[in-house]
Each structure stands twice: as C-alpha cells, then as structure tokens.
Amino acid sequence: MALNVTLRMFRYRPDQSARYDMFKVTVPDAANVLDAIEQAWAQHDRALMFRHACHHASCGTCAVRVNGREVLPCIVPVKKYLDGDKPLTIEPLKNFSLVGDLVVDVANFFQKQAASGLVITRPTENKLEGKPIAYDQGLDPASVETVPFNRFENCIECGICLSACPTMAASVKFFGPASLAALERELDKTTDPQRRARLLELADDEQGVWRCHSAWECTETCPQNVRPAEAIMALRRRIFAQRFGFGK
Amino acid sequence: MSVPHVLIIGAGSTGSATAHDLALRGLRVTVVERGEIASGTTGRNHCLLHSGGRYCVNDQEGAIECIEENLILRRIMPHVLEMNDGLFVALDDEDYAFKEQFLAGCAECRIPAREIQVAQALKIEPFLNPRIKAAVQVPDGVFEPWRFCVSFLATAKKNGATIRNFAEVQDLIFQGNAIAGAKIFDQRTGKTESIGADLIVNATGAWAGMVAAMAKADVPVAPTAGVMVAIGKRFNNMVINRMHKPHDGDIVVPIRNTSIIGTTSWRVTQPDAIEIPQDQIDKMIEAGQLLMPILKKGVQRGVMAVARPLIASANVDARDFSRTFEAFNHRKQGGAAGIITISGGKTTTARGMAEKVSDVVCAELGIHAECKTKTTPLISYREFYN
Structure with missing residues (x-):
C-alpha cells in the first residue's frame, strides 16, 4: 500500500519573502513524516533545506511543526495526519532565527546547553539488574573493573520545548525549558558545592526559572518525556531551600 | 610554502574524522556537506560501537579494525x-x-x-x-551518530577547520589533468562559488562513485x-x-x-x-x-x-563483502591528480579511516606530520556552535 499526500511546505531564504510550496509525494503506508519530507527533496526540489540524521528520535535534528504542532517527524506516521485531500503544513520551529526553509539556527540553544554543563551519559536508572565488565582499561583481563550500566540522557536537544514555550516567544534570552531541565539533572548528579552553587545561580538568574509562566507546553510537547516543567518547579524548590534553609 | 588547503567532501563519520585528523596535523581544512551533518549513511546507523565480534570468524581484517578503534573511541569520545x-x-x-x-x-x-x-x-x-x-x-x-560526527567537527573547528553544511558539490574544477577545486552550491544563499584546493578528499561514502565520476574516475563502491x-x-x-x-x-x-x-x-x-x-x-x-x-x-x-x-569484490555476496576500508589515490590509477577517495569501513572505524586517508593526503602533498588522533580527546559537540 502507498499513501498519496500533499505537503504544504514553508519556504524561506534570507533574501526572499517566505512562501508555501505544495509538494505531492507518494510514500509507503507505514512512512513517517520525515520520509515524506525527504521524498519532496528527492523528487521535487533538491534545494529544500531540512535537518535530519538518525531517523529514530536520537539525534534531535529533524524537529519541525506539522499542522502547527511541534513534533519529531522521524517518528510520527503520515497516516496520523491524513484527512481527505487536506495537505500537511510543514513549518520550522518557532522562537529560533530562520536559516532556510525548515532549518533554524540552533547555536544559541546549544550555547545554553553547554552552560548547563550536562554530560549526556549517566549511570542507568533503569530497573534491569546486573553489572557488566568494563574493557576500556585495555585488553588485560586482570585490569577489568566493575561499573554500573550507563545511559544517554533522555533529552535529545531537539528544541521542541523552546518552540512551544510562550515565555520563549516573549524573550529569546530566557534560558529555556530544555536547558533548565539540564540544570536540574546536573544538580541531581553533582556533589561539588562550588559547581552546585554556580548551577543554582544560573537557574536563579533573571532569565532563569522565575520567568517561566507555568504553561507546561514543554512537558506537553516533549517527545522524550523529559518533563522540563517539573524540573523548573524542582529548581524553584531548590532555590527556596538554599535561601531560606527549608524544603528540599 | 603556505599551508596546503584540503577540501573534504562529506560530513559523515569519515569526513568528520578526517577533518579532525588533518586539522591536528596543521593543514588548512574545509569540509563541505550537501545537507545536515550525518544526514547520509552515518546518521541512519545501527549505532553499534562494534567490538568486532560480529565479524571475528568471517572477516577478521574488519574485526581487528573494529576492536582497535573501539578501544580508542572509548578514550577520546566517552561522552557520546x-x-x-x-x-x-x-x-x-x-x-x-x-x-x-x-x-x-x-x-x-x-x-x-x-x-x-x-x-x-x-x-x-x-x-x-x-x-x-x-x-x-x-x-x-x-554511539550517538550525529554527536559522534559533530564532536569530531567541533574539535576540527577549534583547530582551525571551516565546516560548511548545506553546501553541495556541483562539479570539480580541472586545471589540465589535475583537480584544483570544486564548484559549490550554497543552499543558504542560493549562490554558486568556487573553492580552490591543493587536494580533495572524497569522503562521500555510498555516494563516492558519483563524486569520483566528476573526476572521471571509478571506485569499486x-x-x-x-x-x-x-x-x-x-x-x-x-x-x-x-x-x-x-x-x-x-x-x-x-x-x-x-x-x-x-x-x-x-x-x-x-x-x-x-x-x-x-x-x-x-x-x-x-x-x-x-x-x-x-x-x-x-x-x-x-x-x-x-x-x-x-x-565490492568480485563473486562475493553483498552480505559477505569485507567491512574493511580503502583509500584510492586516483592519480596512481591513471586518473586525475588532486583527489583521494576513502571508502568502505564502518562508523566504528571512522578514526582509523581518517588516519589512513590523511597519511595518503600528507604523502601526496609531501608533508611530514604524524597522526595524533589516537590520543587526542575530542571536545564537546556543543562547542561546534560556539
């Protein structure tokens, strides 16, 4: 089975006014929206700019808005949106500056992520048991040591929560849900008092947790169940506790 | 003599690792990639950092490369x-x-x-x-395929390399029988420009045949x-x-x-x-x-x-092609001078592939510089955006 679908694609270049192009593509029944975008590129317009890499919700590069809502098109089926002949509107994320077509400038976002300092691997919190052998000490079996399993952080830095965030829309200087969530994760991990103080300072900044209007759009739209809104609330409790010596 | 300029085509794992290797050796490096970093084969990867176990019976050459590189990557990019x-x-x-x-x-x-x-x-x-x-x-x-590549590129950039994604090679520029650069279509501006190069590295993986064809050369990819x-x-x-x-x-x-x-x-x-x-x-x-x-x-x-x-090897089923890699200096095979193709391999062996092709690049340019990537830790992929 194949699906015929029309994409109403946002087109933009810095020296041109934005417009929408209509692309008719045919994709397999089980195709995800990213496959349809790639077909539009392959069959219709090789100048179409879009970001993609892993196609399984790991890299976070492909995030766009489909019919106005932020999604990772690599894991959302085309079928979900089919409604007669109605086209799917594909647009870039909001609250980022535009580079071209679906591509936005993520530099500012990654600078904030870097400021949070969150390392993307951590010992697992999974309930599976067992301890593997680590071989990274070299090939000598006598040197192996026992370490716990590790995992990548759930956040894939896709930028969806920034796009959906009304506070971000009001001020792009806001530290933003993903990076605040990263601060909370990092605070959870680190015991170094100086580092903790520095992280709390970032959260307590005028562009930090107090700007959040608690719209909870971040938690609502996050494809990875990171729950940034809850993290922001946890950071507020931490700041209170530090200032007044109560709570967590 | 001024520092030679190497133009790398492709920002998958091979091109990214090669940019890092050559930048560390002190060369001037530019990477052009037609789309997003890792948007080709590397991105849609199984994400398996091979121990080599998968190939240890049928393809021992590939297996040995895997375990050697596996142990190196654990040291230089533990964060991804x-x-x-x-x-x-x-x-x-x-x-x-x-x-x-x-x-x-x-x-x-x-x-x-x-x-x-x-x-x-x-x-x-x-x-x-x-x-x-x-x-x-x-x-x-x-491993995380996109962050794997961006970590190499962030480090290359810090060491002076220029990385241009959304820049597609349209053609190669000949000067007599040698290649002197490439014509690039910049998707961001819609403009075409020429980039001169002392040497081009074709790191386009599954697309290597298409770029080699622009050099009127053939690769058995x-x-x-x-x-x-x-x-x-x-x-x-x-x-x-x-x-x-x-x-x-x-x-x-x-x-x-x-x-x-x-x-x-x-x-x-x-x-x-x-x-x-x-x-x-x-x-x-x-x-x-x-x-x-x-x-x-x-x-x-x-x-x-x-x-x-x-x-490809003759008379061998696709499943049984070796996972090893090869650098092709087209000049030595009677083709155009000024372009080297690196292909084969796996993301796990990308650093090793980069070392091999960088050795060929340096030999071709008459430069003596040692590979330092085995012991140089990569910086965070996030610094790519600094």
Whole structure:
C-alpha cells in the first residue's frame, strides 16, 4: 500500500519573502513524516533545506511543526495526519532565527546547553539488574573493573520545548525549558558545592526559572518525556531551600 | 610554502574524522556537506560501537579494525558512548556448535570475550529468550551518530577547520589533468562559488562513485542497503547479538529508550531515498523476536534504510563483502591528480579511516606530520556552535 499526500511546505531564504510550496509525494503506508519530507527533496526540489540524521528520535535534528504542532517527524506516521485531500503544513520551529526553509539556527540553544554543563551519559536508572565488565582499561583481563550500566540522557536537544514555550516567544534570552531541565539533572548528579552553587545561580538568574509562566507546553510537547516543567518547579524548590534553609 | 588547503567532501563519520585528523596535523581544512551533518549513511546507523565480534570468524581484517578503534573511541569520545558491552547468544544447536569457532575468532582478533553462564546472562538481561544455550560477553557499545560526527567537527573547528553544511558539490574544477577545486552550491544563499584546493578528499561514502565520476574516475563502491526497525521501548542494557554468521535481524541495539533491530543487506543502484520492501521489515522483526520475545510488545517507532559504502569484490555476496576500508589515490590509477577517495569501513572505524586517508593526503602533498588522533580527546559537540 502507498499513501498519496500533499505537503504544504514553508519556504524561506534570507533574501526572499517566505512562501508555501505544495509538494505531492507518494510514500509507503507505514512512512513517517520525515520520509515524506525527504521524498519532496528527492523528487521535487533538491534545494529544500531540512535537518535530519538518525531517523529514530536520537539525534534531535529533524524537529519541525506539522499542522502547527511541534513534533519529531522521524517518528510520527503520515497516516496520523491524513484527512481527505487536506495537505500537511510543514513549518520550522518557532522562537529560533530562520536559516532556510525548515532549518533554524540552533547555536544559541546549544550555547545554553553547554552552560548547563550536562554530560549526556549517566549511570542507568533503569530497573534491569546486573553489572557488566568494563574493557576500556585495555585488553588485560586482570585490569577489568566493575561499573554500573550507563545511559544517554533522555533529552535529545531537539528544541521542541523552546518552540512551544510562550515565555520563549516573549524573550529569546530566557534560558529555556530544555536547558533548565539540564540544570536540574546536573544538580541531581553533582556533589561539588562550588559547581552546585554556580548551577543554582544560573537557574536563579533573571532569565532563569522565575520567568517561566507555568504553561507546561514543554512537558506537553516533549517527545522524550523529559518533563522540563517539573524540573523548573524542582529548581524553584531548590532555590527556596538554599535561601531560606527549608524544603528540599 | 603556505599551508596546503584540503577540501573534504562529506560530513559523515569519515569526513568528520578526517577533518579532525588533518586539522591536528596543521593543514588548512574545509569540509563541505550537501545537507545536515550525518544526514547520509552515518546518521541512519545501527549505532553499534562494534567490538568486532560480529565479524571475528568471517572477516577478521574488519574485526581487528573494529576492536582497535573501539578501544580508542572509548578514550577520546566517552561522552557520546553508552558503554554497556554486548552479548552473543546461541539460540539453537547450530549456533551452539558455532561457539568454539566464535571464541577462537575473538581470541585471534584479540577481542576480549568471556563466556558467562546462561543463568547469569538471563539475570543480567531478563528479557532474553529464556531458551538460549550459551552467552558470550564482548565489549560492544552504542554511539550517538550525529554527536559522534559533530564532536569530531567541533574539535576540527577549534583547530582551525571551516565546516560548511548545506553546501553541495556541483562539479570539480580541472586545471589540465589535475583537480584544483570544486564548484559549490550554497543552499543558504542560493549562490554558486568556487573553492580552490591543493587536494580533495572524497569522503562521500555510498555516494563516492558519483563524486569520483566528476573526476572521471571509478571506485569499486557497492552501495549495500540495510533496513533497521526502531522499537519505542528498551528491554536490554547490553547489545544482544545472535552467535552465528551475520544474518538478517540478528541484533538488537539498545540506545537511550529505544531498541533498534537490524539488519538486512541488499545491493542498491543509487543511495538516495531507498525504498524499503515490507517483507524485509517483517522478516527482521520476526528474527529479532527470536532473540527477545518481548519485542512483540514494543511499538514500532520508525523504519529506516540506508546504503553502506562497502567495497565490492568480485563473486562475493553483498552480505559477505569485507567491512574493511580503502583509500584510492586516483592519480596512481591513471586518473586525475588532486583527489583521494576513502571508502568502505564502518562508523566504528571512522578514526582509523581518517588516519589512513590523511597519511595518503600528507604523502601526496609531501608533508611530514604524524597522526595524533589516537590520543587526542575530542571536545564537546556543543562547542561546534560556539
């Protein structure tokens, strides 16, 4: 089975006014929206700019808005949106500056992520048991040591929560849900008092947790169940506790 | 003499690692990539940091490269790896009979491997098929393909390299019989420009034949597609492999909260937008469920296919092409001067591929500079955006 679908694609270049192009593509029944975008590129317009890499919700590069809502098109089926002949509107994320077509400038976002300092691997919190052998000490079996399993952080830095965030829309200087969530994760991990103080300072900044209007759009739209809104609330409790010596 | 300028085409794992290697050796480096970083074969990767176990019986050259690079990557880019090892499990008598060969292969390739009791394996991985007959632990791991490349590029950039994505090579510029640069279409501006280069590295993987053709050269790259199915749940800590000669659907790679079942292997004529036959998907899911029956309960998150840039050998089935790599200096094969193609290999061996092609580049340019990538830790991928 194949699906015929029309994409109403946002087109933009810095020296041109934005417009929408209509692309008719045919994709397999089980195709995800990213496959349809790639077909539009392959069959219709090789100048179409879009970001993609892993196609399984790991890299976070492909995030766009489909019919106005932020999604990772690599894991959302085309079928979900089919409604007669109605086209799917594909647009870039909001609250980022535009580079071209679906591509936005993520530099500012990654600078904030870097400021949070969150390392993307951590010992697992999974309930599976067992301890593997680590071989990274070299090939000598006598040197192996026992370490716990590790995992990548759930956040894939896709930028969806920034796009959906009304506070971000009001001020792009806001530290933003993903990076605040990263601060909370990092605070959870680190015991170094100086580092903790520095992280709390970032959260307590005028562009930090107090700007959040608690719209909870971040938690609502996050494809990875990171729950940034809850993290922001946890950071507020931490700041209170530090200032007044109560709570967590 | 001024510092030579090397233009690398392609920002997948090979091009990214090569940019890092050459920048460290002090060359002027520019990378052009037609789309996003890692948007070709590297992105749609199984994410498996190979121990070499998969190839230790049938392709020992490929297996040795894997374990050597595996141990190096653990040192230079630990921040983009999940290092939880892997298990090779025997499901039936035939697999069990293969065990001695497998362990001997691991030993010959110096892959640290140890057999563990079935009961212990099931305790570590409770969702394994309980009927397994044997289990061997090896140092497999998992990497993040996009961050893998961006880490190399961030470090290259810090060392002076220029990285331009959304810049597609339209043609190569000849000066007599030598290539002197490339004509680039910059997608951001819609403008075409020429970039001069003392040497070009064709690191376009499965697309290498197309770029080589612009140099009127030929490379024996055989785009070989593989399909992978992502399941939206994670049931294993370690990579689970079936202990036999590589087959379809014989590996489950966990990454973050996802499981990726893979993979198949078939030759394709062109590597863009590959069509995925449904029977390949069904066959693979079925085989994956033999390893871990619980995969039935996971929701399919996505299916992806991409072409590996394998080096073809005559009279060999695509599944059995070696996973090793090769650098081709086209001048020495009677073709144009000024372009080197690097192809074959795997993301796991990208650093090694970069070392090999960088050695060829330096020899061609008459430069004496040692490779330093084995011991140079990469900076965070986030610094790419500084």
